Amino acid sequence: MASFCNLAVWEKAHALTVFTYRMAEHHLLRRHPELASQLTRAIAAIPANIAEGVAHRSDAQLNRFLDMAYASSQEADYHLLLAKDLEALPLSDYAHLEARLAEVRQMLSGLRRNVQSRLRDKGKRGGQTAPPLTPVT
Numbered sequence: 001m002a003s004f005c006n007l008a009v010w011e012k013a014h015a016l017t018v019f020t021y022r023m024a025e026h027h028l029l030r031r032h033p034e035l036a037s038q039l040t041r042a043i044a045a046i047p048a049n050i051a052e053g054v055a056h057r058s059d060a061q062l063n064r065f066l067d068m069a070y071a072s073s074q075e076a077d078y079h080l081l082l083a084k085d086l087e088a089l090p091l092s093d094y095a096h097l098e099a100r101l102a103e104v105r106q107m108l109s110g111l112r113r114n115v116q117s118r119l120r121d122k123g124k125r126g127g128q129t130a131p132p133l134t135p136v137t
Helices: 008-026 033-055 059-085 091-124
Strands: none
Touching: 008 033, 008 091, 033 059, 033 091, 059 091
C-alpha cells in the first residue's frame, strides 16, 4: 500500500489533530487540563492508528487499526460534547470541530468498508492476495 500520507482520510484527520492542539492551547479548555489532554489524545489517535495500520502488510491488520481509529473518533466525539457542556468550548468551535470529526469518521467508515470488502473477496478467492489498496481521494 502507498504511504499513509496519500490517504485523504489521514490528511483530514491530521489537519483536525493539528487544529485541535492549537485550539486547546488558546481556549477555556486550559481550565480543564485533563479534558484537553484526553481530547487531543483521542483525536491524535485517529491518524496515528491509520498510519500504523497502513504499515502492516495484511488487510486484517489494517482493518483492526482502522477499527481502533474509528473507536478513537467516537471517544473524541464524547470529549468534545463534554467540553461543550462544561462551557470549555464556545458553541461555534464545538460545531466546527464536531463537523470536521464527523467528516473524518464518514471517510474512515468508507475506507473500513473497502478493506472489509477486500477481506471478504480474499476469502472467496481462497486466500489469494488482493490488489493493493489505492489512496482515497
